[in-house]
Amino acid sequence: MLLGSVVYITYLDASPLIVPHWQDHMTNKYSAFSLFRESLRGHKGWQPAWRSPKPQAEYDVVIIGGGGQGLATAYYLAKNNGIKRVAVLEKGWLGGGNTGRNTTTIRSNYFHPESVALYEFSLNLYENLSRELNYNVMFSQRGLMTLIHSEPDLEMANRTVNAMQLNGIDATIISRAEVQKRAPVLNFRDDARYPIHGAVWQGRAGTARHDAVAWGYARAADRLGVDIIQNCEVTGLLTEGGICKGVETNQGTIRAARVGSAVAGNSSVVADMAGYKLPIQSYALQAFVSEPLKPIMNTVALSPATGTYFCQSDKGGVVIGGALDRVPSYGQRGNLPMQEDVLSGLLEMAPALANVKLLRHWAGIVDVTPDSSPVIGPTPLPGFFLNGGWGTGGFKAIPAGGTIFAHLLATGTHHEISQPFDPSRFTSGRLVDEGAASGIAH
């Protein structure tokens, strides 16, 4: 999947040479009709999905980080808030951070009402996202099951499901027989170390194509006039009279009335440039994908006992994830101790996969907060705003995170949904402790 984006950028870099010649016949909108028309003329009329402009000297808003959060923020700033002089600065390639490395689980079955307001809003936006962006993000509501392995598990599951139902979320408990019907590849053997008694089920949960979410927002934002600038690393903040006035980058100084940071695992590094500390620790989170198989799994299953979860991509690869590494890290690559843990968990969950070969193994650097909830809000440096702390679960929150961060950057004040996630909660003690409450890492 990462390879795909590299190839894509190469195509874009080469494209300005061919654009003028085809300008009159360019295909802008994606539809069955445009696909048909292009097929008749050798697919020569497709336009680059976004421009590659040189940075201007000044913008209304500069967003640091071209992951899903940054790109969605730019899109909603232009669309909802009418602010179009916006730049997204990405030090590498779009979606090359956690967005292009994640296992794409989307769900809203959180415990606290504050979290449900956020993630359910996001799920609703995902339900219409392909149409909204005119880009197929392949959102597939295949459901998610959190397995129940024991009687105490069942009691906890009941408590969780009750809380979710009170929050209006479509969570239910399903029986062992129903788990088996939906996911026969799971371990129903008599000698299972973690027998399956049932599961917490959210039917509207699912997966989407990670790159497509980044690219879809990038294309839609570009069309609204947003400048997306890749290979542009922010190295410092420009401050005048104690106020943030822009950024220093490897492509020069860029001034901005407001600057937003959406850099996930690098949040502390960027906060350092602003001269303050965050309640964030960076860790590697690893994932794995197998060789393509025929369809064997059409939902997502998570085992709290092993920490492993998996689903199957449309290409057939089994996509496997697990818990965080145990050691703080900025080393964006896999390692063996966690590989052993996650894969032994997978074999306990689905012993039939024992002879399947792994294709790739990678890591992203995630920004973990003490309460496993994001940190969104103003910072001690006026003019500089933060969207971070999404940790292991911010892909599902991209549409909502983008909307509320755009609101914050446009107005300087919180959207009602982001208010509870203001950094001040660590001083007031009003944590939104999802780590403890729902006990789920993602």
Next chain:
Amino acid sequence: MQRFPCPFCGPRDEREFHFAGEAGKIRPTPSAAQSDTDWATYLYEAQNPRGPSREIWVHTPCQEYFIMTRDTVSMEVLGTEQLRKETL
């Protein structure tokens, strides 16, 4: 697997070690007046450096707590120090 040096047992498999926190944080004295900000700083704020990082680790088999300086990008161990003060 990587090996980490326990100042007591020597080089051992990384899975025997547990990360206990960043080094150099001093707990505010509860008996003295402390502001919410002081507590929040102590409890939640992290240096979280990209690069060399001074940390407290424990080697679980021998229960020795010690300071290890590590590069958080390359994972290279840059040195260890005893936490224990020598009693003469």
